[in-house]
Amino acid sequence: MLWVNLIMDTFASLALATEPPTEALLLRNPYGRNKPLISRTMMKNILGHAVYQLTLIFTLLFVGEKMFDIDCGRNAPLHAPPSEHYTIVFNTFVLLQIFNEFNARKIHGERNVFEGVFNNPIFCSIILGTLIVQVLIVHFGGKAFSCVPLTLEQWLWCIFLGLGSLLWGQLVSSVPTSWLKFLKTAGHGTQQEEIPEEELEELKDKDEIDHAEMELRRGQVLWCRSLNRIQTQV
Structure with missing residues (x-):
């Protein structure tokens, strides 16, 4: 063992x-x-x-x-x-x-x-x-x-x-x-099982969109900073 x-x-x-x-x-x-x-x-x-x-x-x-x-x-x-x-x-x-x-x-x-x-x-x-x-x-x-x-x-x-x-x-x-609907998930987020299933799916989809938008905005900020540095160097 x-x-x-x-x-x-x-x-x-x-x-x-x-x-x-x-x-x-x-x-x-x-x-x-x-x-x-x-x-x-x-x-x-x-x-x-x-x-x-x-x-x-x-x-x-x-x-x-x-x-x-x-x-x-x-x-x-x-x-x-x-x-x-x-x-x-x-x-x-x-x-x-x-x-x-x-x-x-x-x-x-x-x-x-x-x-x-x-x-x-x-x-x-x-x-x-x-x-x-x-x-x-x-x-x-x-x-x-x-x-x-x-x-x-x-x-x-x-x-x-x-x-x-x-x-x-x-x-x-x-x-x-x-x-296999009888299987239960585990870990963070399982506390939301009291919410109706349809509403829970909408919340999950919204969370995924918010996360994607956050990453997109972060990328846009990095691009803007990079362009500003290039302009400064030029």
């Missing part, structure tokens, strides 16, 4: 935070001041991937020994040596997080999660480095990480299950957010 929460998640945040801007950002409407931090689309992605990962991990935890024909790790005594069963669960969980980082690159329903991935060398380096460290942990971590070396077939199954998060991401993106 320390490896996943302290190291992997930290570098994953760094990898996603260094994504270079694209021209598609110019086509996106500005966000209003009362927009929630987590929109319904983001909530759909969070809950959708949580369902897949929890279902898969619990399946491996409770019936994984039958699937792979190995000894069960649940009934082992407290100080028993590491088991293949729990190593597969741990390895699959880590690979799910690694492949889900590609899904996290596109959170607004975009289909191609690999678009422009090679334009971010930091992201590629972190993904590759995490995979290498994970292989070293599984094969050489031993008792310190409660892992045992896995066979090639077991590794292929772990990778296959991890890659499933990419396919599941396409399925989640195919579900229109408009169908």
Whole structure:
């Protein structure tokens, strides 16, 4: 858990935070001041991937020994040596997080999660480095990480299950957010839910227009200052 929460998640945040801007950002409407931090689309992605990962991990935890024909790790005594069963669960969980980082690159329903991935060398380096460290942990971590070396077939199954998060991401993106009215937003702006929906949409649209006008006026002021400086220099 320390490896996943302290190291992997930290570098994953760094990898996603260094994504270079694209021209598609110019086509996106500005966000209003009362927009929630987590929109319904983001909530759909969070809950959708949580369902897949929890279902898969619990399946491996409770019936994984039958699937792979190995000894069960649940009934082992407290100080028993590491088991293949729990190593597969741990390895699959880590690979799910690694492949889900590609899904996290596109959170607004975009289909191609690999678009422009090679334009971010930091992201590629972190993904590759995490995979290498994970292989070293599984094969050489031993008792310190409660892992045992896995066979090639077991590794292929772990990778296959991890890659499933990419396919599941396409399925989640195919579900229109408009169908999920029961999902709640989170973050700033949720206090306005008491306002009728039609009036709330009008307020949100007004906020977006005000924000755009503010940026336009700021740009006009900068242009005027620049022209005045040029005239002064001339």
